[in-house]
Amino acid sequence: MAIGGRAEATGVRAGLDKRPAEVAAMFDRVAGRYDLTNTVLSGGLDAGWRRATREALGARPGATVLDVAAGTAVSTVELAADGVHAIACDFSQGMLWAGASRDVPKVAGDAMALPLADESVDGVVISFGLRNVADPVAALREFSRVTRPGGTLVVCEFSSPVWGPFRTVYTEYLMRALPAIARAVSSNPEAYVYLAESIRAWPAQAELAGWLQQAGWSGVEWRDLTGGVVALHRGTKR
Template sequence: MTSTRAGLDKAPADVAAMFDGVARRYDITNTVLSFGQDRGWRTATRHALGLGPGDVVLDLAAGTAVSTEELAQSGAHCIAADFSLGMLKAGHKRPVPKVAADALTLPFADESFDAATISFGLRNVASVDTALAELYRVLKPAGRLVICEFSTPVFGPFRTVYMEYLMKALPSVATKVSSNPEAYVYLAESIRAWPDQAGLATKIASAGFDSVRWRNLTGGIAALHRAVK
């Protein structure tokens, strides 16, 4: 397979091709590279959304729908949406509805969802502001938004070690377990270029959301941002 990676300009065709290339071993690669933390992050996202039976939930950038399957444990009606057809195909056995969707032009009517979430996907869109505007549009009034994304470790010495891991060890490990190792060079670069916790909170508030707050996961390697329309 030819290795494919996107650049930090996040050209949509390049991003889609990159994720098509990692789809086959995406879930196992994430578990290995996160030392198993990805499972806990998915559970934390479900709890933060406060879902229940009767809620209709959008799981954007759902990939293979492993995150959507986690959300469905709440009894809510959960829809997996992703830009990469390869990722959706890789998760075809997961029993949740799946929709091919571009985060910048969501194929859903205004005020369609009680809640929406995007995990480790907002960082990959060409325009974060446009994606947040689309999430705002498709949420009902008082709808809940939860964003789980890589962030900035809060403890200085750990942050230094983590950044070294990102740029050196992570691509090396990915070579052994991923179906498209070069994509994980992009992963490391995109994490380093991503806003910290307060920076992302400012972007969410600027999109019109209220009650924006965040909680660090694993010392700030990831963060859960919550907000309300």
Template sequence: MTRASLDKQPHEVAAMFDDVAAKYDLTNDVLSLGQARLWRKAVARAVDARPGEKVLDLAAGTGTSSLPFTMAGAYVVPCDFSVGMLREGKKRNPWMPLTAGDATRLPFADGVFDAVTISFGLRNVQDTGAALREMLRVTRPGGRVVICEFSTPTWAPFRTVYSEYLMRALPPVARAVSSSPDAYVYLAESIRAWPRQPELAALLQEAGWSKVAWRDLTGGVVALHRGTKPSE
């Protein structure tokens, strides 16, 4: 079993996701109690991909998160640094332009995408600020970013229950349904260590994004952050 540590060494995180690739989407549906699909729909609405637009989907894994954008008529590049996840995605959707890449050193030219999005992946990047600056670099002026990430529940009693679920219930459930349950212990720990909503908004602004705002989903279990690249 592979388990990444919270210093998020890229090779550790990539190896961990390689291990869970085959059952990753199924496990997420079970552990999120079916909410993962609703969160994906919220991301698709926020990105609002249009025919002919170019969308970069970071931490795309098997490419499941990219499908709504292709259905909207956009040209989507699913990008991930886990080769195992990309291989699994290629089996399912061989037509997708799945691309290996590190979010802190993206293999794309400046200003080529109308929108950049990342769902449940920014938390696993070693340098959050560097990733946000790279997203800005590859986005055209006036383009947009949408980040969907686990966050902090806003209602204190629920926050306590949620924290207990993460650390007590999630690992045994993961053992039952996942090919690598240790990966989900890291998942729980990384969620608890992640910045709260206003802190992530501040990081976006520091990276150069404007019009930064967020919306809580499922009571703040997940937050949807948005920003715009300033026009030149």
């Protein structure tokens, strides 16, 4: 994993008001066409982001990995491709039902209160879900609780493009084009207005790295994908 930066500890920045029950209900409403909408909105880049996340985790065959905010479990199937025992976890029952045909274990659970025992998994992955959590640092601590010492966390999340002109164009796309495209393909287009706002309000790479450190993860580093549209953050359980 190429290193795009090193972590510097920083405080949590206030974001959007995210009530878990309301966010879960929103995802229930978009579940039916969620995967299609993601592929269209990302221009087909989502599959490559999933592969990069699996590679960053680097789990060995037989390892147990928890995929938090797994949605319809398409990301969990990717993680399981290397012989990994991957478990899908999401607080949206609608999402889990939409992915019922995917042959991976599934469990309903909140990122801030996972239904797993202490030090019961070898790694945790959360893709495009941390920004929807009411208290991201509390969730990062919870991920540490369930991870065995030496285990790995990978956070795949939208981030801040590193080139200024591209960042400006990208922000314009988020607030104008993304909701318009969602109206054509999503089962609940209004939800994508929230999603666009949540991406714009999310911290840049160095600040998120600081959150991982604040939550107790060591060796924190990140790698930019697609010019910083997405960033992979990785840390190790002490």
